[in-house]
Amino acid sequence: MADLIIQLLNGLNYILILILVAMGLVIIFGLMKVINMAHGEFFLLGAYTVVLTDRLGLGFWVGLILAPIVVGLLGAVLELTLIRHLYKRFLDTILATWGVSIIIKQTIIIIFGPAGLMTQPPLPQLISFGSLEYPAYRLFIMAVSLSVIAVTFYVFYKTDLGLASRAVIANAPMASACGINTRRMYRITFTFGSALAGLAGATMAPLMSCDPQMGLGFFIPAFLAILVGGAGTLSGILAGGSVVGGSESFISAVYSPVTAQIVVFSIAIIIIRARPQGLLGGKGRG
Amino acid sequence: MDKTNSAPRISRSAAVFAVLFAALALTPLSGDLYLLTQLTQLLVYGIFAMSLSLIWGHVGILCFGQAIFFGLGGYIMALVTKGMVPGMTGWLASSCSGLILAIFVTVFFALALGYFLFYGRLSGPYLGIVTLAISVLMERIAVNWYYIGGYNGLTSVPALNFFGFELLDPNELYYFILASAAAMYLFCRGVVISPFGRVLAAIKNNEERAEYFGYNTAQYKIKVFAISAGVAAFSGALFATVAEFVSPTIVGFGLSTEALIWVALGGREVLLASFLGALTVRALEAFLSDILTYYWILILGLFLILCVTLFPQGLFGRLLADRPKS
Numbered sequence: 001m002a003d004l005i006i007q008l009l010n011g012l013n014y015i016l017i018l019i020l021v022a023m024g025l026v027i028i029f030g031l032m033k034v035i036n037m038a039h040g041e042f043f044l045l046g047a048y049t050v051v052l053t054d055r056l057g058l059g060f061w062v063g064l065i066l067a068p069i070v071v072g073l074l075g076a077v078l079e080l081t082l083i084r085h086l087y088k089r090f091l092d093t094i095l096a097t098w099g100v101s102i103i104i105k106q107t108i109i110i111i112f113g114p115a116g117l118m119t120q121p122p123l124p125q126l127i128s129f130g131s132l133e134y135p136a137y138r139l140f141i142m143a144v145s146l147s148v149i150a151v152t153f154y155v156f157y158k159t160d161l162g163l164a165s166r167a168v169i170a171n172a173p174m175a176s177a178c179g180i181n182t183r184r185m186y187r188i189t190f191t192f193g194s195a196l197a198g199l200a201g202a203t204m205a206p207l208m209s210c211d212p213q214m215g216l217g218f219f220i221p222a223f224l225a226i227l228v229g230g231a232g233t234l235s236g237i238l239a240g241g242s243v244v245g246g247s248e249s250f251i252s253a254v255y256s257p258v259t260a261q262i263v264v265f266s267i268a269i270i271i272i273r274a275r276p277q278g279l280l281g282g283k284g285r286g
Numbered sequence: 287m288d289k290t291n292s293a294p295r296i297s298r299s300a301a302v303f304a305v306l307f308a309a310l311a312l313t314p315l316s317g318d319l320y321l322l323t324q325l326t327q328l329l330v331y332g333i334f335a336m337s338l339s340l341i342w343g344h345v346g347i348l349c350f351g352q353a354i355f356f357g358l359g360g361y362i363m364a365l366v367t368k369g370m371v372p373g374m375t376g377w378l379a380s381s382c383s384g385l386i387l388a389i390f391v392t393v394f395f396a397l398a399l400g401y402f403l404f405y406g407r408l409s410g411p412y413l414g415i416v417t418l419a420i421s422v423l424m425e426r427i428a429v430n431w432y433y434i435g436g437y438n439g440l441t442s443v444p445a446l447n448f449f450g451f452e453l454l455d456p457n458e459l460y461y462f463i464l465a466s467a468a469a470m471y472l473f474c475r476g477v478v479i480s481p482f483g484r485v486l487a488a489i490k491n492n493e494e495r496a497e498y499f500g501y502n503t504a505q506y507k508i509k510v511f512a513i514s515a516g517v518a519a520f521s522g523a524l525f526a527t528v529a530e531f532v533s534p535t536i537v538g539f540g541l542s543t544e545a546l547i548w549v550a551l552g553g554r555e556v557l558l559a560s561f562l563g564a565l566t567v568r569a570l571e572a573f574l575s576d577i578l579t580y581y582w583i584l585i586l587g588l589f590l591i592l593c594v595t596l597f598p599q600g601l602f603g604r605l606l607a608d609r610p611k612s
Contacts, residue, residue, distance in 0.1 A: 035411045035415070037415075082591065082595070085595055086594075086595065089598075090411065091346075091348055091411065092594050092595070092598065094348065094411050094414060095348075095546075095550060095590065095594040096590075096591050096594045096595060098543075098546075098590065099587045099588070099589075099590035099591035099594065100587070100591065101587075102543070102583060102584075102586065102587030102590065103584055103587040103588060103591075106580060106581075106583045106584040106587065107584065109580055110580045110581070110584070216422065216539070220415075220418070220419045220422060223415050223419070224419065227408075227412060227416070256430075258426050258427065258430045261423055261426060262423060262427065265419060265420070265423055269402050269403075269406075269416070270402075272402070272403075272406040272408065272416075273402045273405065273406040
């Protein structure tokens with residue numbers, strides 16, 4: 001029983017991180033119609049920021065604060081120098097950001113080497129609930145990601161900025177005609193989406209061995225979560241993230257990670273075939 | 287009425303084709319065996335690049351996992367010719383049946399996959415990333431499946447052997463691969479200029495419009511996806527015999543990405559430009575990756591960005607294009 005609860009908590013942990021990564025992707029895609037192939041590498045950069053601060057002796061917490069800032073800034077620079085020239089060229093943005101992802105990954109390999117790196121666990125203690133013991137750090141991750149997800153939803157649905165961004169999503173030229181500075185919205189969006197990936201990477205760094213391929217390992221499930229949940233909606237990724245993340249962590253616990261990936265992927269493909277608009281996307285295309 | 291327009295068009299690509307393959311056919315005269323074996327492998331990659339150019343450049347399907355089909359073809363070829371497929375011994379384990387099985391199985395796999403993807407209305411970028419995911423998945427399966435060699439793959443794949451005639455001599459092998467490359471080019475070219483290819487061009491131009499004209503675009507895309515997969519499987523099968531090994535990397539993410547870079551740099555909209563792209567990048571890699579080590583991939587990524595933003599037609603695309611794009 002206790003094992004089961006621990007597994008469930010671990011699964012929830014993974015789901016929340018996945019939603020965090022997927023949310024950045026969806027926000028960027030929703031507003032700018034850009035699929036950021038470097039999103040996984042932004043995650044990677046977040047994780048390696050923590051590795052770096054850990055090595056410099058600054059500790060994990062500085063890294064955690066620094067990661068979203070560094071990655072967000074990088075996103076802003078990228079938007080200014082590259083993405084903004086490619087707004088109307090849909091497939092080309094994929095290739096260009098793909099190039100960016102190659103460069104980031106290779107730079108990490110050059111600086112840190114291709115091997116996996118461990119960092120100091122920031123909160124090593126266990127918290128016990130009766131007979132159950134659970135790592136405090138994992139609870140901390142859940143709290144952080146839950147609050148970031150909640151704040152994002154709040155900003156998106158309750159504030160003026162969110163209203164403006166939903167207007168841009170619905171109809172960018174019309175929003176622009178109504179006086180919304182779409183260029184500025186794009187820049188904010190890309191920065192914020194990147195920062196989310198950076199934060200997710202930083203929080204995951206102490207839990208796993210950081211290697212240059214880890215970004216892809218989160219990018220693909222996050223993307224599947226989006227496809228399963230429906231690309232148009234922010235709430236779709238909650239459903240998609242739960243389906244993909246939940247089944248993946250459950251099956252890898254029972255069988256093996258490879259079986260889990262095969263099963264999850266098959267489920268995703270079947271859902272895509274049966275409901276092209278995603279689980280929660282009601283209106284279909286357009 | 288098309289005659290005046292189309293006459294120079296055909297002669298242009300035909301001329302490039304003739305010059306390129308004549309030059310390649312003369313290479314063995316140099317007597318440099320190392321060069322020849324290198325070039326044999328490059329030609330195999332060239333065929334692979336053309337398969338990607340066929341669906342990406344001519345239909346607009348961005349496939350991030352083209353190595354799925356290359357690797358599948360390679361593995362099937364290796365398993366068949368090594369006699370590792372249960373029940374297939376004797377003449378059934380020959381190069382011929384290996385090639386046929388590699389192509390057929392891969393084509394059927396692509397048809398099944400295409401059925402799910404294209405009827406699932408996955409458009410450009412989504413499709414790309416889903417194929418990327420499949421590629422990563424296949425690599426992991428190959429690594430974890432011990433019967434097909436696991437992480438190390440399968441080594442000592444037998445050389446090509448047609449009815450007792452074994453292609454062991456590097457010159458013979460080279461000419462066989464060169465002829466295969468020429469045949470594959472003509473085949474892909476045939477697909478592109480056929481009435482079927484016209485519909486594909488229409489889909490690339492504007493899929494909705496093609497649909498309004500009454501074409502079942504999903505069906506067309508599935509078909510060309512399968513054709514391209516067949517060509518990729520053929521090149522993969524050749525690779526298995528030329529390199530004499532297969533390993534999980536040839537089905538995975540790395541090779542898929544590389545193929546994309548070759549085709550993007552060469553020029554995705556022209557088959558021969560993609561072919562040359564593969565040859566050029568691979569040849570440069572052979573020289574430069576020793577000197578530049580990790581920086582080589584970094585530079586490749588940089589080139590990809592530059593090429594995409596500034597020269598979407600690639601290095602050779604404009605040079606070899608039949609006529610200015612309308």
